[in-house]
């Protein structure tokens with residue numbers, strides 16, 4: 001028996017790279033079979049959904065930095081540390097559903113506890129969650145940033161073993177806390193947690209095993225070291241100094257030269273503060289750095305850090321895209337960063353973020369033009385995940 005063929009039509013299409021007119025996407029078995037921009041009629045056996053002349057069809061969006069196990073409350077750290085497995089899994093399940101409803105069909109989870117995102121991926125069907133690119137617990141120094149997630153590791157042999165453990169368990173990416181962080185009592189975002197040789201060892205081992213490698217880095221020297229060590233994505237990229245922030249131009253130049261992805265932390269729920277206090281104090285200067293990174297031509301992807309606080313609830317992603325546009329990124333570029341570019345950054349190139357034959361049928365339909373006004377990313381008419389309409 002032939003499986004059902006869906007023909008989805010819309011007046012406008014963004015295919016992950018370019019804008020097209022009058023598009024039709026054919027979907028079968030969760031995969032895009034074909035894409036047509038010639039105005040050809042749908043195959044007669046197809047089930048047709050025409051979203052109309054004003055609608056925009058695009059690939060589902062990709063959030064490069066989330067924490068599904070974190071519940072987005074003021075007590076998120078206490079909950080993710082102390083709650084039992086079932087409770088944390090329930091938090092993650094709800095976070096995943098909310099994220100998918102917001103049009104985000106792929107997330108990269110950069111810090112869970114006890115590899116619970118892998119359990120989530122196994123237990124919850126794809127149509128009830130985004131695709132999850134999982135890091136498991138971040139590798140961190142003893143007592144260091146987010147030590148409570150269970151990834152404390154030091155010394156070359158132990159670091160190599162920690163990378164191998166993540167590969168064996170089925171993680172896609174290794175997350176390393178290269179500097180301290182502002183969310184962890186006793187940890188300082190100004191301090192480095194690993195030296196350059198440790199960072200290089202981690203990056204090399206991850207790449208040897210076919211995994212991506214992402215670094216949390218606030219401190220200036222930590223950022224310089226992870227760029228040098230060959231990390232794929234740098235999270236936050238915030239250049240914290242004791243006085244505030246200080247972008248180091250030669251580091252940004254090197255990022256541009258290497259094509260390293262900068263995962264910019266964006267997206268705050270309107271009416272809420274950014275998080276945590278160390279970021280609040282530096283916020284205006286941080287946004288100035290983001291604007292400079294955007295203008296530099298560096299490869300940029302949006303990551304929300306959703307889950308860590310009430311200002312960063314799951315599903316906050318559309319506000320992150322609006323923020324990028326406000327900081328000077330052209331709307332079309334914002335859409336590229338949120339789809340095809342993000343797919344490359346998280347290791348899903350060709351499968352996600354593009355409307356091409358053989359790509360997964362994770363799709364978003366908007367009611368108006370995100371090229372004219374990026375806030376249209378919140379004007380959602382439909383979301384498809386693995387070929388199933390989920391909204």
Ligand SMILES: [Zn+2]
Pocket residue numbers: 065066067110111305
């Ligand atoms: Zn994070």
